[in-house]
Amino acid sequence: MPEGPAPAPVIQRLRVRYAKRGRLRFTSHRDISRAVERAVRRAGIPVAFSAGFSPHPKISYAGAAATGVASEAEYLEIGLIATRDPARVRADLDAALPDGLDIVDVVAVGREKSSALADRLEASEWRVRLDGVQETDAAEAVAAFLEAAAIEVERLTKKGRRRFDVRAAVSALEAPEAGAAEPARRAAEAVDAPCAILRMVVRHTTPAVRPDDILTGLRQVADLAPPSPPLVTRLAQGPLDAVTGEIADPFELDRGELSPDREAVRPSGDDAVTARGPALPQSDPAASADVAGARS
Known part of the structure; x- marks a missing residue:
């Protein structure tokens, strides 16, 4: 056992929602964790800190997006040895992080027994921009995908190459008109520039089904092959409502009930939109997806 006093106990746990935007989508999870540790200091x-010969800060991550994917809904939890105001922590931590890693929300874990953060992240909502793909082709591919009973794809995982069904993990898949999804951008583009947008809600399964797996499935059932890499942005992740198919804020809801993480009245109307993601001024998801695709 190492000599010296035992580490100070955790007095408060804070849960943090952060965004990964722009060129920071190319940052690996390890580099992001290092950036967060530096920002905390x-x-x-x-x-x-943990005990032992090599103490580590008590920061844990849940449901991290893959390298190359932008996200508006990444989550981590920090253990503190003293109580701090979550709003102040949000401001201070955001100011210490590089541009593109933006703190969206911070809440304190309530005194009551709270479920693990990872257990609340049941599904993710994704936005996939397919440049060079006609909207009609995307809509036909989506229809073929949804009609299939099962769609097996193969991918290299940590346990080797595996085949798994991607259809079962998809709760929702649609191809809304790109013009409706991002009117400002489409107004500035040439009318004949093809672009399709996919919106998908995917359950968290084992092995994990990623947006690129679903694109592989679309290629299998409808020969949909984008000529350029897709621009992928995670818009939300959290509890999945089995009735509505919508994803709830994991800070606000706990299986359909008000979470002990917050002791406030659930907002409605315009306030509900703000509470779901009180982001910084540059947090527009559509803009984030486009910035994320900027080529160096």
């Missing part, structure tokens, strides 16, 4: 946040 710079912001003077009293983070707790």
